[in-house]
Amino acid sequence: AGDVEKLSLQATFPQFAGMEQKFGSLIWGGWMRRWDTHLAVGAPPATPTERWSLFVTLKDGLSSLIQSLQKQIKDVTVQTGQPVVRVSPRENQYEIVLSGKKLLVDAVAVTTDATMAAEFVQPWDERLSRQLFSIPYVSTATVSLGFRRKDLSHPLKGFGYVVPRAERKTILAVTWSSSKFDGRATASEVLIRSFVGGAHQEEVVDLPDDQLMDAVSKECGSVLGISGEPTASCVYKWRKANPQYNVGHLSLIAEIEKASAKHPGFFLAGAAYKGVGIPDCVQQGWETSEKMIRFLKASL
Structure with missing residues (x-):
């Protein structure tokens, strides 16, 4: 969804930068990492004919992560x-x-998007607010469509495809959800999720849902050989919800951390800072909670 001419490799995919520096190329580096991983567990790397996947999800959906957390935390x-x-x-x-109502607390962690965090701190730290406001966001949407498997000529062997910008299409990328993850459709059906919007065509997100679904359905149909109409559909729009790690992002975050440290007991975390993925956000959650605990213990 970002502009590749502006994104920072060090901030978005630091592991790729490290692989290139260590091995001289991403392809060779990727192979060596797989080899090292399999050596560590005592098994050879998978051959091209063996099915393996980097993609995992939760059986009952991502909301089950939060539901499980709520059940486990005590007091x-x-x-x-x-x-x-x-x-x-x-x-x-x-x-x-x-x-x-009002709450008076000894410490607070703001894990909203950077724009909302900027609004919170603006009355009492204008500089920190400006720094937070300077983190850019783009809008995206996902369009999920269900089809009868018999209505597709494409076998959907794999995980999906991306659409080059030069094609001038509405769709950025397509995930074959029912091929990528188990339990997403019955044996006679398929579920396809398309991504639209992003840095170069944010205006697409403002289209009415029916127009968006129609455009996506036609583009998917031409690529995948779909002859039937969707049996199910769902549109999710995420306006200004995707932070962009442009060149200079790491320096900006260092400045934000320096500025926020001037306010003891105030902490920032979330997708805007050190990783947009769920694992990165979970890691930030652990680190921030540990910082808060240390602060509270030191305040006793």
């Missing part, structure tokens, strides 16, 4: 459906204003 109050209106420093604490 914690979880408040949902409570919009935060304001976060303000109050002597050695922070006041959190919700819709209808």
Whole structure:
């Protein structure tokens, strides 16, 4: 979804930069990493005929991750459906204003997008606010379509495809969800998810859902040989929800960390800073919680 002319390799895929520096090429580096991994577990690398996948998900959907977390945490109050209106420093604490009540806390972690975080800190740290506002975002949408398997001439062997920008299509990429993950469709059906929008065509996200589904259905149909109409459809729009790690992002984050450190007990985490993927965000969650615990213990 980003502009490859602007994105920072060091910030988006640091492992690729490391592989190129160590092995001289991404292809050779990728093979060597696979070889090292299989040597570590005592098995040879998979041959080209063996099926293996880098893609994993949760059987019951990603929401089950949060549901499981809520069940496991103890002695914690979880408040949902409570919009935060304001976060303000109050002597050695922070006041959190919700819709209808106030909380006074010893430490706070803001894990919203950077734009919302910028709005929270603007009244009491203009410089930090400007730094947070400077992290760019783009809008994207996903269009999921279900089809009868018999209506496709394509076997859907693999995971999907990406569409070169030069093709001037609505779709950026397509994932064959029912091929990529188990349990996404019955044996007689297929589920296809398309990605649209991004840095070069954000305006597509503003199209009405029916127009978006029609455009995606036609483009998928021409590539995959689809003869029937969708049996199911769903559109999710993510407006200004995809942070862009442009060149200079790592330096910007270093400045943001330096500025936020001037406010003891205030922490920032989330997709805008050190990784947009779920594993990166989970890692940030662990690290931020540990920082908060150390801060609170030191304050006793």
